[in-house]
Amino acid sequence: MREIVFDIGGGTSSGHPFKAAQTGGPSGGCIPAEYLDTPIDYETLQKLGSIMGSGGLIVMDDRSCMPDVAKFFMEFCMDESCGKCGPCRGGTVQMHRMLVKITNGSATMEDLTKLEELCLMVKETSLCGLGNTCPNPIYSTLRYFRDEYESHIRDHHCPAGVCQFTEKPLRIAAAG
Numbered sequence: 001m002r003e004i005v006f007d008i009g010g011g012t013s014s015g016h017p018f019k020a021a022q023t024g025g026p027s028g029g030c031i032p033a034e035y036l037d038t039p040i041d042y043e044t045l046q047k048l049g050s051i052m053g054s055g056g057l058i059v060m061d062d063r064s065c066m067p068d069v070a071k072f073f074m075e076f077c078m079d080e081s082c083g084k085c086g087p088c089r090g091g092t093v094q095m096h097r098m099l100v101k102i103t104n105g106s107a108t109m110e111d112l113t114k115l116e117e118l119c120l121m122v123k124e125t126s127l128c129g130l131g132n133t134c135p136n137p138i139y140s141t142l143r144y145f146r147d148e149y150e151s152h153i154r155d156h157h158c159p160a161g162v163c164q165f166t167e168k169p170l171r172i173a174a175a176g
């Protein structure tokens with residue numbers, strides 16, 4: 001991966017330090033810098049919590065907020081869900097909603113536990129590959145960047161400086 005990112009791709013476009021690479025398209029996983037010297041093949045990516053998927057590779061620098069990245073990809077999956085089965089149709093909406101709460105500072109640690117349970121349910125019970133893999137961005141960012149989630153929830157602090165925190169819980173803010 002290092003060879004593709006740095007020798008072929010020229011590193012991050014901003015010149016800021018590399019933070020993670022997301023492989024496999026929107027339902028792939030984010031692989032951190034410590035695994036840069038890893039071969040890119042089906043089995044290895046799967047072990048790291050990602051997929052080969054569409055073959056896409058997105059490089060992120062240290063200004064990327066990982067819960068925000070997970071929210072971005074979940075929004076795509078939510079829109080792409082065809083709605084045929086309940087776990088994916090409702091699960092993507094609820095996973096996205098929880099990520100919105102985390103990134104606006106209105107989530108609790110209990111929400112994080114529920115998010116992990118929801119990821120497992122959607123992965124295990126959805127009918128097709130979209131539902132089976134759409135929790136990957138959440139799983140992988142929780143696996144490698146869990147401290148960022150906890151910082152958002154416990155301290156209302158976004159280590160990357162991306163998220164804006166609201167004082168009000170989401171339900172009040174949404175009601176205007």
Ligand code: SF4
Nearest residue numbers: 083084085088128131
């Ligand atoms: S898992 Fe597949 S079949 Fe089920 S709603 Fe999602 S896209 Fe449709």
